Amino acid sequence: MFGKIIFPYDFSEYGEKAIPYIEKFKSIGGKEVIIIYVVEYNEVFKHVLYKELELKRFQKKINLRLQPLKERFEKIGFSVTTCVEFGTPSNVIIKKALEYKADIIVMGAQGRGAVGSFFLGSTALNVLQRSSIPVLVVPSK
Numbered sequence: 735m736f737g738k739i740i741f742p743y744d745f746s747e748y749g750e751k752a753i754p755y756i757e758k759f760k761s762i763g764g765k766e767v768i769i770i771y772v773v774e775y776n777e778v779f780k781h782v783l784y785k786e787l788e789l790k791r792f793q794k795k796i797n798l799r800l801q802p803l804k805e806r807f808e809k810i811g812f813s814v815t816t817c818v819e820f821g822t823p824s825n826v827i828i829k830k831a832l833e834y835k836a837d838i839i840v841m842g843a844q845g846r847g848a849v850g851s852f853f854l855g856s857t858a859l860n861v862l863q864r865s866s867i868p869v870l871v872v873p874s875k
């Protein structure tokens with residue numbers, strides 16, 4: 735039922751809160767984790783020139799940063815795919831969940847843009863509103 739898990743991760747402490755929950759899915763049929771990081775276009779403009787080669791290099795660098803997390807999940811028996819995409823996070827997350835035919839999305843309630851006590855960030859809210867598969871949103875507190 736929850737074999738294939740999508741984990742949108744933005745390298746924030748709030749996103750990290752989802753990790754122990756994903757690990758728990760292992761004992762109830764979890765088999766595969768797809769970790770997705772979405773590079774927002776404004777971030778690309780800040781860091782690299784908008785050239786195909788530079789984008790590829792940027793993508794590779796982020797993939798490397800995801801390796802320790804990939805290994806952490808693999809160590810407990812998940813098969814893990816990392817995925818670095820460009821675009822609007824919620825759009826990409828929804829699209830990838832469909833493409834991978836995922837069973838559940840597990841994510842943080844807030845992320846890198848967290849402002850004080852707002853309960854839900856815009857990515858979490860958009861995914862919740864539009865997803866056709868279950869979404870587990872892990873609170874920041």
Ligand SMILES: Nc1ncnc2c1ncn2[C@@H]1O[C@H](COP(=O)(O)OP(=O)(O)OP(=O)(O)O)[C@@H](O)[C@H]1O
Nearest residue numbers: 742743749772842844845846847848855856857858
């Ligand atoms: N760029 C991203 N790539 C992958 N996952 C993301 C990305 N941004 C957010 N997420 C996921 O969504 C969760 C909630 O983050 P969200 O962006 O909604 O909150 P926020 O950054 O506090 O608010 P906002 O982006 O509206 O300023 C994160 O913990 C993470 O799981």
Ligand SMILES: [Mg+2]
Nearest residue numbers: 845846847855
């Ligand atoms: Mg955000």
